[in-house]
Amino acid sequence: MNAVETVAGFMGGYIVPFILVLSLLVFVHEMGHYLAGRWSGIRILAFSIGFGPELVGWTDKHGTRWKLSIIPLGGYVRFYGDDDASSRPDFETLETLSDAERARTFNGAKLWKRAVTVAAGPIANFILAIAIFAVIFSIYGKPVSDPVVSEVKAGSAAEQAGFKPGDRIISVDGNSVATFTDLQRYVSMRPGIRIDARVERAGQKIDLFVTPVSTEIPDNFGNKIEVGIIGIMSNAQSGNFRVEKLNPVQALGEGALQSWHVVTGTYDYISNMIAGRMKADQLGGPIRIAQASGEMASLGIAALLQLAAVLSVSIGLLNLMPVPVLDGGHLLFYAIEAVRGRPVGPAAQEIAFRIGLAMVLSLMVFATWNDIARLVS
Structure with missing residues (x-):
């Protein structure tokens, strides 16, 4: 087998299933943010699958730019008044807006609307996982x-x-x-x-x-x-x-139960890792997900869908971590705002976002290192 055939086999076996699965999960997650934001009256500037330069896109009648970007490792919804894709407020721009314009920004919306819009992303992932598991149980039984x-x-x-x-x-x-x-x-x-x-x-x-x-x-x-x-x-x-054999209602219940098992299993693993009962090398990053996607795809559509459901729950949980730049970090800020009666100050938010970004990048580097070490061994 020559180099071209090897690369083609890797692309078809691992990369293509990985991109398809991840794109589906990201789309559902960001669609949760998008729909909740639209419902809350917040203006949405962009809906992107992937990061970096735009590959293709179009602008709808509401002024939202829908696009596919070159790096297929995530996505984002950018709201009016955001400084970047992580919904960090653009404080300088916000100060120049009129009250009517500010009301249509994400950070100018009422506290409960912001909380609902942020929480809708992870919730959409949990709903997707339950739906996928339910379909599998309905078709194949338990x-x-x-x-x-x-x-x-x-x-x-x-x-x-x-x-x-x-x-x-x-x-x-x-x-x-x-x-x-x-x-x-x-x-x-x-x-x-x-x-x-x-x-x-x-x-x-x-x-x-x-x-x-x-x-x-x-x-x-x-x-x-x-x-x-x-x-x-x-x-x-x-x-x-x-x-x-399960009827649709039973399948839905089993789907919810299976999703809950993923949640509890994740927290059990984290607690075991902290206590030293399990190794941290079980954490995987993009390479491991790509490999798993290819392996599940080789077993058929049901196995690949099951992996997608597990990953959907994992994405929902990851985003609920109370780390700035993640959805959970935003929700933590809103909880503090609800208690204090006013938002966290711009300087404190800026520091928190920088720390949160460093934490997320460190986790990604660690997980990727585990992937490489696993491949080498």
């Missing part, structure tokens, strides 16, 4: 297996805790367990943390205490992922593997 142990690995934490084949796990730490997937999800995010598992054995309920072991395991594509395991397995016979 794979289910009972939480029954078929095998206990020798020398494992489960064997030391006293688990036996045939045990049916009823609850963990007081949380009921309906499926084997519920058990896996709970255990995987608790390496080094003792779990109180209640099992049913020969009609009797028994409490067993087990501590998951942090273990690196390969996924379907050979990538190493770090999870907590206890060393039990299930099979089709003991677990009664099946696919449950």
Whole structure:
């Protein structure tokens, strides 16, 4: 295979799915801001997918410039009175505007309108994720297996805790367990943390205490992922593997539940990372997302849509972080303004935006470094 074929294969296998998935998520996020801003009476100057120089675009009858930009790693909605794409106020321009003009700027709008407009972006991502999961469940159903142990690995934490084949796990730490997937999800995010598992054995309920072991395991594509395991397995016979058909209402509920699992899993990972129970090298950046997009695309549209749903939740969560330049940072400023009765001063906002930008860039550099290190290894 020559260099041209290699590049073409990489573009088709990784880059194209990555751009398609990311563009969809960015479009939905920014559309949330756009629709809420329009509803609030705020003038919108630009709606961009991507950053940097414009590739193509047009201006609508409201004066909004819709465009595709050259760097497909995000996007923005720029409101009237903003200094840049992060909605940092242009204080000099705002001072020269009349009251009527100022009312149509983002920063001249009422506090609740600004808060709604900012929050609408992450909310749109959560809604998209729920919708995608719901569609997948509606079409393919929900794979289910009972939480029954078929095998206990020798020398494992489960064997030391006293688990036996045939045990049916009823609850963990007081949380009921309906499926084997519920058990896996709970255990995987608790390496080094003792779990109180209640099992049913020969009609009797028994409490067993087990501590998951942090273990690196390969996924379907050979990538190493770090999870907590206890060393039990299930099979089709003991677990009664099946696919449950869901109606639209049930699928929507499962979509919301699956999105919530992504949220809780994210926070569990962050807490484990801070506590030193998991490594920070699991954080991925654009390269890892591109690789994952290509891998999921090779499995079919359902797998790629599932990745898009997970990433949509992640984008929503990331943007809600209380860091200036992100949506969560703006909401933090508005909360302070609501308590103080007046906005945070221009100088303080400028300093906060600079610090926030440095934090975001540092996180991006760290995640990209992890991506490169993973590729090299």
